[in-house]
Amino acid sequence: MALVILRFVFMFVAVGLTTLLVRSDAMQGQADWLPWVCFFSVLVGAAVVIAFDMFMSYKEIGTISAVYFGVIVGMVLTYALTIALAPLLDLVGDSRDVIRIGLGVVLCYMCISILLQTKDDFRFIIPYVEFSKEVKGLKPYILDTSVVIDGRIADLVETDILDNTLIMPRFVLAELQRIADSSDKLRRSRGRRGLDILNRLRGDKNVDLQIFDRELPELAGQPVDMKLVLLAKHMEGKVVTGDYNLNKVARLHNVPVINLNDIANSLKPVYLPGEGFSVRIVKPGESPGQGVGYLDDGTMIVIEDGRDHVGHTVEITVTSVLQTSAGRMIFGRFEARTSQQTQAK
Numbered sequence: 001m002a003l004v005i006l007r008f009v010f011m012f013v014a015v016g017l018t019t020l021l022v023r024s025d026a027m028q029g030q031a032d033w034l035p036w037v038c039f040f041s042v043l044v045g046a047a048v049v050i051a052f053d054m055f056m057s058y059k060e061i062g063t064i065s066a067v068y069f070g071v072i073v074g075m076v077l078t079y080a081l082t083i084a085l086a087p088l089l090d091l092v093g094d095s096r097d098v099i100r101i102g103l104g105v106v107l108c109y110m111c112i113s114i115l116l117q118t119k120d121d122f123r124f125i126i127p128y129v130e131f132s133k134e135v136k137g138l139k140p141y142i143l144d145t146s147v148v149i150d151g152r153i154a155d156l157v158e159t160d161i162l163d164n165t166l167i168m169p170r171f172v173l174a175e176l177q178r179i180a181d182s183s184d185k186l187r188r189s190r191g192r193r194g195l196d197i198l199n200r201l202r203g204d205k206n207v208d209l210q211i212f213d214r215e216l217p218e219l220a221g222q223p224v225d226m227k228l229v230l231l232a233k234h235m236e237g238k239v240v241t242g243d244y245n246l247n248k249v250a251r252l253h254n255v256p257v258i259n260l261n262d263i264a265n266s267l268k269p270v271y272l273p274g275e276g277f278s279v280r281i282v283k284p285g286e287s288p289g290q291g292v293g294y295l296d297d298g299t300m301i302v303i304e305d306g307r308d309h310v311g312h313t314v315e316i317t318v319t320s321v322l323q324t325s326a327g328r329m330i331f332g333r334f335e336a337r338t339s340q341q342t343q344a345k
Contacts, residue, residue: 007050014046066115074108081107117214140165141258142212142232144241145175145224149194152260153240157207167237168198170213171227229253268297268328271318276335280313281306291334305334 018039082089082100089096141164147153148168156162176198180191201209216234219227225246232239238256241247250257271277281291284307291306303316316332323329 007053010050011043011046014042018042063116067112070112070115071108074111075104077107077111078104138164139256140167140235140237141240142167142169142228142235142237143172144228144239144243144246145172145179145194146243146246147240147260148172148176148197149179149190150242150260151193151197152264154197154200156260156263157201158204160206165208165210166201166240167210167212167231167235169228169231170211171219171224173198173211175224225249229255232256264297265323265328268299269295271321271330273318273320276315276317278313278315279303279332281310284310295330299328299330301330301332303332303334309334 078100081103089099141162143153143166153166157166176191176194178191179187180195182188182191198209201207212231212235216231218230218234222230225243226249228239228241228246229250231237232250232255233253238258239246239250240258240260241250242260247257247259279293279295279301281293281303283292284290285292285302289305289307291303291308291310293301293303293306295301301316303314304319306314306316315335317335318330318332320331321328322331
């Protein structure tokens with residue numbers, strides 16, 4: 001509603017200014033059609049401005065503020081330099097206005113360019129508006145090569161559990177492209193899968209995926225893993241990875257890490273000793289009499305006295321749960337009461 005009122009007032013003011021122009025002394029003695037041309041030209045111009053504003057429904061405040069502040073700073077610098085260079089400008093005579101305009105254009109361009117390139121690296125606050133290098137309360141997630149190739153990040157994002165901005169560094173994208181162009185068939189397949197995952201994320205309108213293509217001085221000459229850590233520290237973000245070594249390196253530098261393997265392990269169903277459930281025994285275990293089965297999420301189940309029931313679904317009672325670096329293992333005891341599948345056999 002506020003925008004509708006603003007646009008109505010804008011049109012009203014445009015009509016008022018046009019009326020003043022038509023009634024001014026400058027229009028006296030002119031052709032009868034000229035005031036009408038001016039009147040309708042201003043109306044059309046105002047309508048074009050409003051239409052352009054309505055068409056550009058999404059406006060990035062960081063870019064707009066960079067242009068505004070760049071123009072203001074450029075004009076202030078131009079004014080200061082013209083005062084300082086006034087004696088020299090008087091020597092050039094009639095060309096001094098051209099020099100002033102040229103100097104103003106150059107300074108405004110330089111200020112806008114600098115702010116556009118560094119708008120994510122400064123923090124400026126005015127009442128009711130905050131310009132910062134990150135959204136307040138949310139830290140950007142910097143993606144690793146392994147987590148993109150893995151593909152689970154796309155499934156996780158599609159659950160709408162993450163509202164953070166995803167950052168794909170240019171050097172990680174370059175490494176992914178090198179893997180996709182590898183002569184090794186397996187590596188090439190993994191690289192192409194990673195590129196497909198990125199395209200899937202880019203195509204999702206609910207995902208804020210940005211390509212970070214700036215070359216920071218501190219990243220020069222560093223390996224990819226170290227670049228990720230330094231970039232996360234620079235952006236005050238978190239590294240998202242499935243790489244065990246990168247996880248350790250990031251924690252040594254006090255950089256927060258999100259390990260997808262840890263997330264997957266934390267979401268696996270928890271079974272306490274004494275609880276019972278059904279599982280299909282798929283192969284014999286290492287110890288005599290043991291059978292091995294798996295849950296849908298890949299959790300290994302070791303069943304005592306289950307070797308004789310390979311290929312059958314049986315009822316077991318949990319005896320203990322072991323958490324290892326490879327995941328969770330559940331140990332159970334075969335119950336004499338079997339499932340309908342076993343009884344049918």
